[in-house]
Structures are given as structure tokens and as C-alpha cells.
Amino acid sequence: MPKNLFVSIVGRPNVGKSSLLNRLLGEKIAIVSDKPQTTRNRITGVLTEGETQYVLIDTPGLHKPKSKLGKFMVKQAGDSVSDVDAVILVTEWEGPVTGAERELLEGIERCGVPAVLAVNKIDTLAEKTGMLQKISAFAALFEFAAVVPISARTGEGMDELFHELDPFCTEGEHFFPDDTLTDQPERAVVAEILREKLLRNLRDEIPHGTAVLIERMREREDGKMIDIDATIVCERESHKGIIIGKRGAMLKKIATEARLDIERFLDIPCNLQCWVKVREGWRDSDTQLKNFGFREDS
Numbered sequence: 027m028p029k030n031l032f033v034s035i036v037g038r039p040n041v042g043k044s045s046l047l048n049r050l051l052g053e054k055i056a057i058v059s060d061k062p063q064t065t066r067n068r069i070t071g072v073l074t075e076g077e078t079q080y081v082l083i084d085t086p087g088l089h090k091p092k093s094k095l096g097k098f099m100v101k102q103a104g105d106s107v108s109d110v111d112a113v114i115l116v117t118e119w120e121g122p123v124t125g126a127e128r129e130l131l132e133g134i135e136r137c138g139v140p141a142v143l144a145v146n147k148i149d150t151l152a153e154k155t156g157m158l159q160k161i162s163a164f165a166a167l168f169e170f171a172a173v174v175p176i177s178a179r180t181g182e183g184m185d186e187l188f189h190e191l192d193p194f195c196t197e198g199e200h201f202f203p204d205d206t207l208t209d210q211p212e213r214a215v216v217a218e219i220l221r222e223k224l225l226r227n228l229r230d231e232i233p234h235g236t237a238v239l240i241e242r243m244r245e246r247e248d249g250k251m252i253d254i255d256a257t258i259v260c261e262r263e264s265h266k267g268i269i270i271g272k273r274g275a276m277l278k279k280i281a282t283e284a285r286l287d288i289e290r291f292l293d294i295p296c297n298l299q300c301w302v303k304v305r306e307g308w309r310d311s312d313t314q315l316k317n318f319g320f321r322e323d324s
């Protein structure tokens with residue numbers, strides 16, 4: 027029987043929520059930076075493992091959770107469900123429990139959602155005392171379903187985290203196709219950058235009959251490079267020829283310009299591979315539109 031788990035990743039700014047989401051998905055979809063509040067919108071990551079589909083919702087660091095949490099939890103989980111099944115509250119092992127975290131806990135309590143405390147950045151932990159103090163301070167405030175020390179940076183604790191979330195899964199058909207990774211700001215932005223370069227370089231020659239699909243976006247193990255495979259879809263064979271250009275010169279120009287922008291945006295060197303495919307009449311096909319990420323509500 028298929029199972030689903032909608033889980034919100036919450037916590038104060040800069041504790042590593044986006045890093046955790048990326049680590050859980052093994053894919054760079056959320057922007058990570060050392061500046062608080064990098065995550066401006068919710069980012070949903072989708073991970074299907076065996077029978078279970080995890081829908082992971084990364085959220086902006088909360089400054090005023092008290093007034094917002096209830097609404098926000100419901101909203102984050104999307105229109106199709108009214109609430110999340112569980113919350114991962116991310117904190118750092120270092121330092122006291124902050125006022126913002128207390129308020130966040132009150133909000134979680136009010137919603138009645140089970141919560142797992144993920145104590146992050148343990149790769150920088152010299153001795154355990156600091157972390158234990160933090161855990162007992164949290165445990166005094168809220169009855170967590172589990173406490174899991176993790177490092178979003180090294181991947182430590184990820185299996186335990188999934189294991190602890192397992193009891194909160196609900197049975198039912200998966201909400202997303204099993205190969206979905208995200209509903210995705212970053213992929214969308216990367217696609218937009220490519221589309222912009224296409225439109226700029228080709229102007230009137232190719233009207234609006236092109237779409238860009240980001241087929242793969244994966245950061246290498248060493249974190250030094252991101253591989254992106256993109257498909258440019260056009261409506262006619264003749265358009266394909268124009269996009270590719272003489273001996274591939276146009277496609278190379280478009281891809282290079284896009285790569286430079288993408289590298290700036292993601293702040294990581296990028297290996298961008300582009301393909302051009304013809305799909306006649308794709309704009310009139312509902313199925314193809316959906317595949318290209320156009321939704322009814324957009």
C-alpha cells in the first residue's frame with residue numbers, strides 16, 4: 027500500500043533547513059547561503075523511496091512564528107491537504123533555546139502535529155556536553171516524538187531521521203509522480219534563464235513556441251560542481267535548426283550565456299548540457315503542458 031508523509035522543515039533562520047532539504051533529496055534545489063533568510067518562499071522537495079513518498083517543505087526562517095504558524099503550516103502543505111503529518115524542527119547543537127524557537131514550539135503544540143527535533147551541525151561538535159544541554163532544554167519545553175543529532179553537511183543522521191518519521195506516514199496514493207523531485211523554485215529559475223537566452227538570441231525567428239525542461243540537476247559529491255541537463259523543446263524541425271545554428275554555434279552561445287548566469291545564481295560551477303527536441307503542437311496538448319510544468323492555476 028502506498029504511503030505519504032507531508033513534513034514541514036521549520037526552525038529559526040540559518041540553522042540549516044535548506045541544507046537539510048538538499049541533503050535529504052541528494053539534489054540541490056534549495057538555495058543555501060550563510061546569510062539568514064535565504065529561503066524566500068516555501069520549497070517543496072519530493073522523495074519517493076519504496077512505497078513511501080515524502081513531501082518535504084522547506085520554509086523561510088521564522089521570525090514571528092506565533093501569529094503565522096497555523097496559517098503557514100496549512101498553506102505550506104498545499105491545497106490538496108489541510109495539514110502536515112509531522113514537523114522537523116531544526117536547531118543547532120550550540121547555544122540556548124531562543125525566544126523564536128519557544129514561540130515556534132507553542133505554535134506546533136497548538137497545531138497538534140508530531141515533531142522530531144533535528145539537532146544540526148554536529149560535524150562541528152567537539153564534545154557532547156553542549157549538545158546534551160541543548161537537547162534537555164528542548165525536551166523540557168515539548169514532548170518530541172524523537173530527537174536526532176544530524177549534520178546536513180556530512181549526511182550523518184539522515185537514515186535515523188527518516189526512520190523516526192516513518193510512524194507518521196498515512197496510507198494513500200502518492201500525490202506526485204514518483205520521479206518528482208521538487209515543485210521547485212531553483213529548477214524553474216534555471217529554466218527561465220535558459221529561456222531568456224533563447225529569446226534574446228533568436229528574437230523573432232523563434233516565436234514563443236519553445237519551452238525548457240530541466241531534466242537533471244545534481245550537485246557532485248564533492249560539492250564543487252553542479253551538472254544540469256536541459257532540453258529545449260520547439261515546435262518545428264526548422265526551429266530546431268535555427269536554435270542549434272551552424273555547426274552548433276547558436277546553441278553553444280545560448281548555453282554559455284545561460285551557464286554564466288546559472289553559476290552566478292547558484293554560486294557553484296555548472297556543467298550545462300542542452301538538447302533540442304521537436305514536439306509538434308506541444309502548446310495544445312494538456313499532457314505535455316503539464317509535463318513542462320504549466321499548471322492550471324498559473
Ligand SMILES: Nc1nc2c(ncn2[C@@H]2O[C@H](COP(=O)(O)OP(=O)(O)OP(=O)(O)O)[C@@H](O)[C@H]2O)c(=O)[nH]1
Pocket residue numbers: 037038039040041042043044045046057058059060061062063064065085086087088146147148149150176177178179180
Ligand atoms: N558545519 C555545518 N554547517 C551547516 C550545516 N548545515 C548548514 N550549515 C551552514 O549553515 C548556513 C545556513 O544554512 P541554510 O541551509 O541556508 O539555513 P536555513 O535554515 O535554510 O536558513 P534560512 O534560509 O535563513 O532560513 C550555511 O552557511 C550552511 O552551509 C551542517 O550540518 N554543518
